[in-house]
Amino acid sequence: VSSDGGTIEVPPEEVYALAAHLDAQAGLAEETAARLRPSPAVGGPLQPAIEDFLLCHRTAAYALAGEFRWLGSTLAAVVDSWLGLDGSVPTPRGQATPR
């Protein structure tokens, strides 16, 4: 229970799985960006629009990749932090287990 009365529940395996899943999406986003690399010139009035379109969506795909990586690592760090906190809290009286 948090200090403001709300419930805090952190299932480590679930959050780690989510973090890994999100991190994996970064690979797909990077593949997307790679597909949108500059192509041979089409020519005509369409050429500038194609160049700008590819550049914008390539940039967006890289941004998505960066965000997925950040989400994955941040979520994993959150769980690490909670696990570290749990490990530092003394066991309540009478519930200690012998090592």
Add this chain to the structure above:
Amino acid sequence: MSADLPAPVALDAPEESPAALSEVVSAVTGAAFRLGVLEAHLAGPAAEAPRWFGRDAAAAAAQVGAVSAVVRDAHAALTGAVRRLDRHADLLGQIRRRITTLRAEQEDDYGALAHRLSVAGPCDGPGSPSQAAVLSALGDELRAAEAARRREHTALLAELRSDALETARVLAGATALVGGTGRSGDANRVVACLAAKLPGWGDGELTARASALASALSGPVRLEQIETLARGNAPFAGVPLFAGALLGTLGVSGVGYLLTTLGREPEAADAPLARLLAASFGAARPTGGLVGRVQEVLDGQYVTSTGTDDPDTVALGMGAVLAAGAALSGGGVRPATAAAWGVQMLERERALGMPAVGRVPGHRGADPVRTVLTLLGESGDPDACAVLLAHRNAWAALLTRSPGADGLLSHVVHLASAAPGAGGAVAARSGLEALGSGLSPAGADSWAVRPDAAGIVAPSLGRLVAAHVDAAGALLQEAGGRVGLSAGADAALRGLAYLTVTPGAASAVADALTRWAGTTASGSVTAAASALGSFLAVREYGQRLAHALQAAQAQEAAVDRQITFDIATLPLEAVKGFPAVVLDAGASTVAQWVHADGSWSIGPDRGPSFDGRDAAAAAAATVPPAEQFRAHAAAASARTAFGQTMAHLGIPHGPEPDHWEDGILDEATSDLPEVLRELFGHPAVRLPR
């Protein structure tokens, strides 16, 4: 038979490459497919942690939702683009095939005609009706077919071009979904847009870009490179994080260097660097690890009162940044910063006696102080206006500088009257001190305020003083006491006196003071009465001061006329002997006729007069009915305060017009006025030349 055939019509293929277009379609299709897979992955159960609760869980879910929305938008954009590109590729194929068919028909027609001409046999000779008819008929047939092919070819290319433009429009629309505008060089706009939606990636990206830009701008760099960097990074400048990181990394010295660079530019307000700095100063918030550095830059001292050329150039650069910001849709430098910059410029202007525009040779741009006043006036921000006006030196510089911005200043003063609390009160006090500085007997020759500037600003200053009448009341109470006044209080009191000569200002202050006295009287009748008595003394002094100033003005005008006349008649000095005597007498007569002999006159002082009885009556009138038994004490207090304040202020005497007997005495006792002044301590008032 032989004949000249018309040249075949050119049936060129479209310039677009089907292979390249096909490659683009394939690439975008592949990218759209991957985004589709991504979208599905994010919509599935693996993208959730259903048993995770708490703030972290909520924040993570929100961010996964945000990134999913971007994926969805990007996927929709790519899918739409693929459809349109596919359609265009189909059309391109159709048109290319049709043009190929036209070329084949053209080849067939020319081949058939050549064949018919070759089998028709030799020509019967010129004028043979049968051969001429054949030639004419064959030529007409070919020309008609060629004309039809030309028309169709032109129409095909026009159709393709029209479809290409429509496809380009769709692609531009598809970039808008991720922050593009459809113009070239949109990548940074996409970064700026997505950084807001994807802060986990965006914050780091923007910080890194800002640091890189700051390093590039700080190093040895040519002006063209600065402009290119500024133009390229323009989409980020309005983003608080980027702006803060840029300014924080640049630091005060880096920003100062860039302001100097701008100040040397002839059209600096239009420069991309000016827009970059304007947007950055407007957006920057002290956050992150650079809190202290960003605040230092926002509060930085860029223009010092001393030093030679550079501070003036920096001031011009500041003016360019302020002007550039005014044209930005997202807003430029914040009014409070503009006001602080204005104070720096005016402190220097006051110290050196000349504005930056006058000290930088060859500068033809706008006056930065004028730009500050314009920006503050348009901002409508009372607090920012009060920041500028809180400084006596700023006021003094504004009231003594060349005409041209008095109306702007008046508007800024008017706005400052709405500034709550101490800010407005300090601005009012500073204004009074600047207006009255130099009017005391000790500084009689240093009153440098331009009377026309004071006249324009006085009504607004009156409203400012009235809006913060507590401060004026306290000043008047201090003047009515027996303790000597500080130099600042003395100047403020004389400034208030000058103000009361302007009808609008006088009534505004008087009304506010009367109301203030009415409320204050419930606490202390004598204190309120003392302030009212002092105010009547201030008004009395103000009236006499006005007459003295008029006299000084008349004297100065007479001296100016005399100097002009003397210069004009200087050639007569070359005449010697008796003619010189005649000419001298004639010149003196002419000088008298045209009022250029240095004489002047002024009517008697007919301004209203106030004395201790008026003070007593005014104070008694404000005593609440329930406390009438205190009216006598109030009147006595006001009368005393009137006398004390008059003793502080003295009676101002202007110069007296010369009389005929003075001319005789003048030669022998040219220093007499000074001697008398020293003996009797009369304040002298002299207008600035």
